Amino acid sequence: MLDASVLPPLLLTFKVATLATALAALPAVCLARLAQVRDFPGRDVVDAVLTLPMVLPPTVLGYYIIVVLGRRGIIGSWLWDAFGVTIMFTWQGAVVAAAVVAFPLVYRSARAAFEGVDGNLENAARTLGASETAIFLRVSFPLALRGVVAGVVLALARAMGEFGATLMVAGNLPGKTQTLSLAVYSATQAGNDALANELVLLISVACVALLVFVARIVKPKA
Amino acid sequence: MRIVVDIQKTYCCGGREFHLNAAFAVTGNRAVLFGASGSGKTLTLRALAGLLRPDSGSISVDGRVFFDSAQGLFVPPRLRRIGYVFQDYALFPHLTVRQNVAFGLSPLTGRLSPQAAEHVQKTLALFSIEGLADLRPARISGGQRQRVALARALVCEPDALLLDEPFSALDIPLRQKVRAELAGILSRLDIPLVMVTHDPADVAFFGGEVVRYGEGRVIDMHSAEDMRRSMVKVA
Numbered sequence: 001m002l003d004a005s006v007l008p009p010l011l012l013t014f015k016v017a018t019l020a021t022a023l024a025a026l027p028a029v030c031l032a033r034l035a036q037v038r039d040f041p042g043r044d045v046v047d048a049v050l051t052l053p054m055v056l057p058p059t060v061l062g063y064y065i066i067v068v069l070g071r072r073g074i075i076g077s078w079l080w081d082a083f084g085v086t087i088m089f090t091w092q093g094a095v096v097a098a099a100v101v102a103f104p105l106v107y108r109s110a111r112a113a114f115e116g117v118d119g120n121l122e123n124a125a126r127t128l129g130a131s132e133t134a135i136f137l138r139v140s141f142p143l144a145l146r147g148v149v150a151g152v153v154l155a156l157a158r159a160m161g162e163f164g165a166t167l168m169v170a171g172n173l174p175g176k177t178q179t180l181s182l183a184v185y186s187a188t189q190a191g192n193d194a195l196a197n198e199l200v201l202l203i204s205v206a207c208v209a210l211l212v213f214v215a216r217i218v219k220p221k222a
Numbered sequence: 223m224r225i226v227v228d229i230q231k232t233y234c235c236g237g238r239e240f241h242l243n244a245a246f247a248v249t250g251n252r253a254v255l256f257g258a259s260g261s262g263k264t265l266t267l268r269a270l271a272g273l274l275r276p277d278s279g280s281i282s283v284d285g286r287v288f289f290d291s292a293q294g295l296f297v298p299p300r301l302r303r304i305g306y307v308f309q310d311y312a313l314f315p316h317l318t319v320r321q322n323v324a325f326g327l328s329p330l331t332g333r334l335s336p337q338a339a340e341h342v343q344k345t346l347a348l349f350s351i352e353g354l355a356d357l358r359p360a361r362i363s364g365g366q367r368q369r370v371a372l373a374r375a376l377v378c379e380p381d382a383l384l385l386d387e388p389f390s391a392l393d394i395p396l397r398q399k400v401r402a403e404l405a406g407i408l409s410r411l412d413i414p415l416v417m418v419t420h421d422p423a424d425v426a427f428f429g430g431e432v433v434r435y436g437e438g439r440v441i442d443m444h445s446a447e448d449m450r451r452s453m454v455k456v457a
Contacts, residue, residue, distance in 0.1 A: 118312070120308050120310065120312040121312050121314060121315075123273045123299075123306075123308075123312070124306070124308060124312040124313075124314070124374075125314075125325065126272070126273065126298070126299040126300055127271050127272075127273070127299050127300075127302075127304065127305065127306040127375070128300075128325050128326035128374065128375070128378055129300045129301075129303075129326050129378060130300060130325070130326075131300060131330075133330070134330050137330065138325075138328075138330075139314060142316050143315070143316055
């Protein structure tokens with residue numbers, strides 16, 4: 001059966017992916033709504049920047065994270081000087097890397113879902129005396145929920161498979177920051193094909209399960 | 223009810239410009255904005271409800287100023303107390319009939335007060351939709367949807383009710399029946415009414431003052447009685 005050395009990267013992957021998705025989801029949904037309802041100059045540029053992590057190479061994202069949160073980074077140096085903490089080479093760093101990569105998946109799905117809500121329903125709520133907050137909570141968000149959940153699940157799958165940015169920010173420390181995808185890389189490099197096979201199979205099954213789940217929730221009820 | 227409208231709005235879409243330049247005043251309890259589709263009557267109705275902000279002009283209902291570009295005044299729709307029944311009814315698909323009707327009375331968190339719940343129940347009964355209270359809008363018929371939309375608007379006790387092509391979503395055989403039903407309910411409620419329609423049959427049925435629209439402007443105004451006579455002449 002499963003090799004005992006499979007377990008730590010597997011558990012770490014679930015922990016990192018879940019936390020990263022949670023970290024990315026709330027701001028992604030809020031920004032998606034803002035970008036949809038507020039028309040401000042430069043909205044297209046903001047939209048593009050928020051979508052950027054989806055198209056940039058993960059190594060570039062890793063580099064950006066180091067520039068901002070590294071020990072000599074813009075925010076990272078302050079964190080280090082004031083509190084003596086850094087996310088570099090920690091599992092928290094892996095969470096940040098995975099969150100950045102997963103963010104646009106929630107953002108784009110939520111944006112499309114909000115745009116798919118019939119504007120007349122929101123107008124109807126307005127004429128019934130609802131505030132914009134009430135309209136979001138009682139009409140727009142419930143109606144967009146399917147699309148938002150689909151985006152969150154895709155983000156989770158993406159976070160589970162994150163490799164490049166994680167490697168640059170958190171390194172590849174077995175038992176500490178070595179997630180499943182990093183463990184696959186190490187096992188292959190070390191010529192440990194048996195371990196690599198198990199890991200690859202595990203992550204493939206998990207991702208297929210998530211994608212089937214997404215397909216189920218996105219399909220409208222009969 | 224006295225409604226005074228004098229609004230201008232320019233739309234540019236796909237290289238074509240549409241100018242809405244509508245001015246009229248009505249005083250009766252019933253008014254019909256009548257004209258072909260694309261003549262600007264629905265835009266006027268949306269401006270009355272506050273769903274559209276004109277470029278310039280003013281709107282007042284019974285002395286309450288809702289919009290005045292000279293003063294930079296724009297009252298948002300939720301503060302206008304104007305009920306609106308949309309052409310496609312715009313019922314909330316994720317809520318039951320009862321929740322739809324209760325929407326305007328429901329607080330953001332928590333439950334309806336007992337008085338509000340009773341008011342909702344009475345309104346459901348008034349529109350004969352108590353039996354559908356726990357169904358979603360997708361499960362009920364077109365005529366029933368219209369009654370839910372009316373109940374939802376009227377449960378908030380608005381100062382006036384706006385109806386946008388209230389019968390166009392219904393099959394023609396059903397229209398006559400629903401018209402009669404609606405007329406019955408509205409005569410009992412005695413609420414000021416503004417209806418948008420392109421169907422002369424609606425005008426004949428509901429009466430009141432008729433504001434005729436064409437190409438974004440008000441062409442002329444008649445009483446429904448005049449219009450019926452002129453129609454007969456044309457026929």
